[in-house]
Amino acid sequence: MSKKLTSRSEDYSKWYNELVVKADLAENSAVRGCMVIKPYGYAIWEKMQAELDKKFKETGHQNAYFPLFVPKSLFEAEERNAEGFAKECAVVTHYRLQNDPDKPGKLRVDPEARLEEELVVRPTSEAIIWNTFKGWVQSYRDLPLLINQWANVVRWEMRTRLFLRTAEFLWQEGHTAHATKVEALDEAKLMNGVYANFVENFMAIPVIQGVKTENERFAGADETYCIEALMQDGKALQAGTSHFLGQNFAKAFDVKFANKEGKQDYVWATSWGVSTRLMGALIMTHSDDHGLVLPPSLAPNQVVIVPIYKSEDDLNEITEVANSILADLRSKNRTAKFDNRTTHRPGAKFAQHELQGVPLRIAIGPKDLANGTVEIARRDTLTKEIVSLNYLAARVEALLEDIQSSLYNKALNYRDTHSTEVNSFDEFKDVLENKGGFISAHWDGTNDTEDKIKDLTKATIRCIPLENKKEEGVCVFTGNPSKQRVLFAKAY
RNA sequence: CGGGGUGUAGCGUAGCCCGGUUAUCGCGCCACGUUUGGGACGUGGAGGCCGCAGGUUCGAAUCCUGCCACCCCGACCA
Structure with missing residues (x-):
């Protein structure tokens, strides 16, 4: 493995x-399309989970857990949803293996052990959950029902990439039931806002909140809200979705x-989710050619201390200083580590912590030791400064806060300079080819036009931004009248 | 599922056309010593069913057949 x-x-x-x-986040496994999330990567995911879970509970949701398997008959109950996912389902057909009579030492599927009804490995859990909700709801007094689950799901993708698209992935899926349409719509918007808030403030990634076009809508939804982020290569990434499922x-x-x-009525529903794909968004938004760059709020270690010494005495003295810094940082709820491994030299440690994105x-x-100082290096700018021990604690706090906000601002600035309004299809293609990023253009509102643009350019409508100014115009492709601009981009 | 490609040590590779001593080199790994303000250096060492199964041959990593796996490009997709 090369160093660079x-x-x-x-x-x-x-x-x-x-x-x-190389940053030790994940690796491919022996199972096609499925990854192993390694401890360092999982630690970051756990930080995301903890914060999201807190936000879900603050908005009144409770966690529960539903089965991995969905009987085929339940899965097909909501037709549009079933149709949307049918092509990418793993299906369990048998429940037993046996010794293969033709190949000693090998196993085969027992042909006698075919399941009466096939079980679909959940690609999403609406079916099994709504089948369960039926037993939980009788009266308006049982509503709203606000449930979330942390789970794995399986979508049999043709081409996979670590974190961005894997056959199995981890996510959370919220499923709620409400007495009125307005309440359910409000819930879908609320949770989309929770996602936007989390991704922007915690992950330092600016997002556009919007609604999907009919083409891009979740199978089975009446409306899909989403947050869209722009990656460093000019491609968009859907970072989260929240669906109004109607009845x-x-x-x-x-x-x-x-x-x-006293009248019987159908409940109104939402579902919403974010996945380990957020790890991909995190990496592609902030990182550089030296490796991962983590916002302090997601870093498993916000600060790492590296000793540089020639003698045992030096090391002992450094350890004392380091321990008091650690104690101080921990008392301020900062995470820090003293990297006193004797097996690696300082240069190797510097390189490793840079690769893994430790903020400070x-x-x-x-x-x-002689001067009563330390050297602090920040990961995002790669700049160093000498700080007196007396001011260290305050300086670390200030730097961590500054890193968090400047990562966000840098990403926001990138997005702003890579969002372009275009008024002709030539301009559209030119910007898409040569600049990338979000393209704001008029669209006539038809699926047909959207499909044709996709075929010609590979760009799709990422969303119709929620805070869209109303503006009359003509469709960039057909010239038909349009009431507002929508956001196009090539997407992950 | 179409088109293209690749399987040699933990990783990356040479050798393969044109069969012939003990399978090459780098990184990594182990031991000892010297080192430690940006990925250390020296000496010694370990590690290989050359993807799998057949075949041709005195002899196969190398030639032939079949199989398997993976990668890239399309269609599908959070």
């Missing part, structure tokens, strides 16, 4: 793959309740 990462300009996608593996699932699974007037590195050597 392939640079982004050389081969962006190679850079991404190498970074994921589609309530009708498919016969989930009715008695309202205050403190180096302490003989010179520092």
Whole structure:
């Protein structure tokens, strides 16, 4: 394995793959399309989970857990949903293996052990959950029902990439039931806002909130809200979705309740999710040719201390200083680690922590001992400064806060300079080819036009932004009248 | 599922056309010593069913047949 990462300009996608593996986030497994998330990568995912889980609970949701398997008959109950996912389902057909009579030492599927009804490995859980909700809802008093589950799902993708698209992935899926349409719509918007808030403030990634066009809508939804982020290579990434499901699932699974007037009515539904794909968004937004760059709020270690010493005495003295820094940082709820491995030299440690995106590195050597100082290096700018021990605590706080906000601002600035309004199809193609990023253009509102643009350019409508100014115009492709601009981009 | 390609040590590779001593080199790994303010150096060492199964041959990593796996490009997709 070479020491240096392939640079982004050389081969962006190679850079991404190498970074994921070398920073020890994840690796490919023996199972096609399925990854192993390694401890360092999982620690970052756990930080995301913890914060999201807190936000879900603050908005009144409770966690529960539903089965991995969905009987085929339940899966097909909501037709549009079933149709949308049918082509990418793993299906369990048998429940037993046996010794293969023709190949000693090998196993085969027992042909006698075919399941009466096939089980679909969930690509999403609406079916099994709505079948369950039927038993939980009788009256308006049982509503709203606000449930979330943390789970794995399987979508049998043709081409996979670590974190961005894997056959199995981890996610959370919220499923809620409401007495009124307005309430369900509000819930879908609320949760989309929770995602936007989390991704922007915690992951330092600016997002556009919007609604999907009919083409891009979730199978079985009446409306899909989403957050869209722009990656460093000019491609968009859908970072989260929140669906207003209308009464589609309530009708498919016969989930009715008695309202205050004593009349039976179908409940209104939402579902919403974010996945380990957020790890991909994180990497592709902030990282550089030296490796991962983590916003402090997601870094498993916000600060790492590296000792530089010639003698045992030096090391002992450095350890004392390091321990008092650690204690101080921990008392401020900062995570820090003293990297006192004797098996690696300082240069190797510097390189490793840079590769893994540790926001701040403190180096302490003989010179520092003599002067009562340390050297602090920040990962995002790669700049160093000498700080007196007396001011260290305050300086670390200030730097961590500054890194968090400047990562966001840098990403926002990139997005702003890579969002372009175009008014002709030539301009559209030119910007898409030569500049990339979001393209704001008028569209006549038809699926047909959207499909044709996709065929010609590979760009899709990422969303119709929620905070869209109304503006009359003509469709960039057909010249037909349009009421507002929509956001196009090539997408992951 | 179409088109293209690749399987040699943990990783990356040479050798393959044109069969012939003990399968090449680098990284990594192990031991000892010297080192430690940006990926250390020296010496010694370990590690291989050359993807799998057949075949041709005195002899196969190398030639032939079949199989398997993976990668890239399309169609599909969070």
